[in-house]
Amino acid sequence: MTGSVVSGEQPSASNVGEPRTEVAPVRTGEDLDWAALEAYLRMHLDDVDGEFSVLQFPRGSANLTYRVGFGDRLLVVRRPPFGQLARGAHDMTREYRVLSRLHREYDRAPRALLHCADESVVGAEFFVSEYRDGVVVWDSVPESMSGVDDAGRRIGYAVIDALADLHAVDPAACDLAGLGRPEGYLERQVHGWLARWDAVAEYAPAETAALVAEVTRRIRAAIPASQRAGIVHNDYKVDNCQFPHGHPDRVKSVFDWDMATTGDVLVDLGTLLNYWPDRTVDPESDAAFIVVPGMHGLDLPSRAEVVERYAAGSDLDLSNIDWYEAFGCWKTVVILQQLYARFVRGETTDARMGQRGEFVAPLARRALSLLPA
Incomplete structure (x- = not known):
């Protein structure tokens, strides 16, 4: 070579x-x-x-x-x-x-x-x-944007706008109408993520496993009726977006499409809210966020402003958005447990994966705070 x-x-x-x-x-x-x-x-x-x-x-x-x-x-x-x-x-x-x-x-x-x-x-x-x-914005305003006024809020709104633009795409226009099966999408998603949890639940402490089981029960009991199908990214968050150097107002690229499908687009908004740091939330409460350290310092818009911005460009009813956010949180619980299981099984040498299990219980409690008993 x-x-x-x-x-x-x-x-x-x-x-x-x-x-x-x-x-x-x-x-x-x-x-x-x-x-x-x-x-x-x-x-x-x-x-x-x-x-x-x-x-x-x-x-x-x-x-x-x-x-x-x-x-x-x-x-x-x-x-x-x-x-x-x-x-x-x-x-x-x-x-x-x-x-x-x-x-x-x-x-x-x-x-x-x-x-x-x-x-x-x-x-x-x-x-x-x-x-x-x-x-890519990870835990601070990029150096190239450090002199830009209100860069954090502008980054946040650009991320939301890029998501709304994705959801406006007609899958058939780019030959992706057959990517998924929108009918029954949420039910299949819940069933699939439960199967993923079951495959790695043995690596969780009994108390954590019981907590996740209660989240699962509430998620399944309150599945909403889907309103409109479109392209769903399925892991949409700030750090899957790329910006031009020095320009916070428009996302240049979106990465990590391996779970993309067609289905209920509000799943993406729930995922985004789940990852979104919010200074208006008490960090000591069960609703506290688990985010990359430093992201609170970005001064992104609040979660309420995220929903308002998305709603301004959409005709969807967002009254059930808490369920979608809880669903996004529950999926993150499963993903973290999968990563931790890979570390325990010796399938990765990345030491970060050995710490992922620590966040499972706090995130499960946060999901519970968003769901009716």
């Missing part, structure tokens, strides 16, 4: 004050067969004549994402994490399908260029997409 691949131990990217570099040397234990990958890409892509290089996007918690270079041409390669995977999770075929089409109607979707189903190349299916330069 020609070129360079940089590997090494990486610090945790989940705490304020640690490096915020976009890419870093490949984390120990997450190297792929770079020679096989290089040969495959040179065979199946045009304009890949330069020297081969690889760095990793270190911030993600699950899918393995790498920035691959051929000279000055940069691409993104994504594959599922190592180890046992939940059914339907980390679906590279789905993500490729969405990103190879959605860009026609939604310019914030990076264009996918290539899908490889041959697991012998890098140990799993993977896809390749265009690389976009920009900045």
Whole structure:
């Protein structure tokens, strides 16, 4: 293999004050067969004549994402994490399908260029997409926006507007009408996430498992009637959005589409609210948020303002939004438990995953605070 691949131990990217570099040397234990990958890409892509290089996007918690270079041409390669995977999770075929089409109607979707189903190349299916330069907001206003007035609030409103624009896309216009089955979507979602929890519940303390079981009971008892189907991202949050350097008013790209489908679009709004830091909420209450440290300092709009902004551009009834937020919280509980289970089973060397289980019980209590008994 020609070129360079940089590997090494990486610090945790989940705490304020640690490096915020976009890419870093490949984390120990997450190297792929770079020679096989290089040969495959040179065979199946045009304009890949330069020297081969690889760095990793270190911030993600699950899918393995790498920035691959051929000279000055940069691409993104994504594959599922190592180890046992939940059914339907980390679906590279789905993500490729969405990103190879959605860009026609939604310019914030990076264009996918290539899908490889041959697991012998890098140990799993993977896809390749265009690389976009920009900045992701994690735990502080990016340096390039530090001199911009009211940057945090403008970032927040841009994130909400990008979600509303996605929900306005007609799936049929970009050949995605068959992506999912909107009829019965919420019921299937609840059933599927319950199955995921059951697969990893054994790694939770008995008290936590009982708490999650009560959340599940209330979620199932209050499933609302869906109002309108559209494209659902299914993991929409601030740090899955990219901005142009120095410009907080419009999202440039939205990432992580492996769970995208067509269904009840308010699921995305509930997910966004679940991740949204809000200074108006008592940090000592059961309704307190578990967010990336430092995000409160962004001075984003409040959750009430998020709902108001979304409602201004929508004709949907948002009176049941608390259920959608609780559902988003419950899904996050399951995801955190899955990540923790992967660490316990020795399927990842990422030390951050060993801490994910600590947040399961607090988030379950928050979900309960949003649901009727």
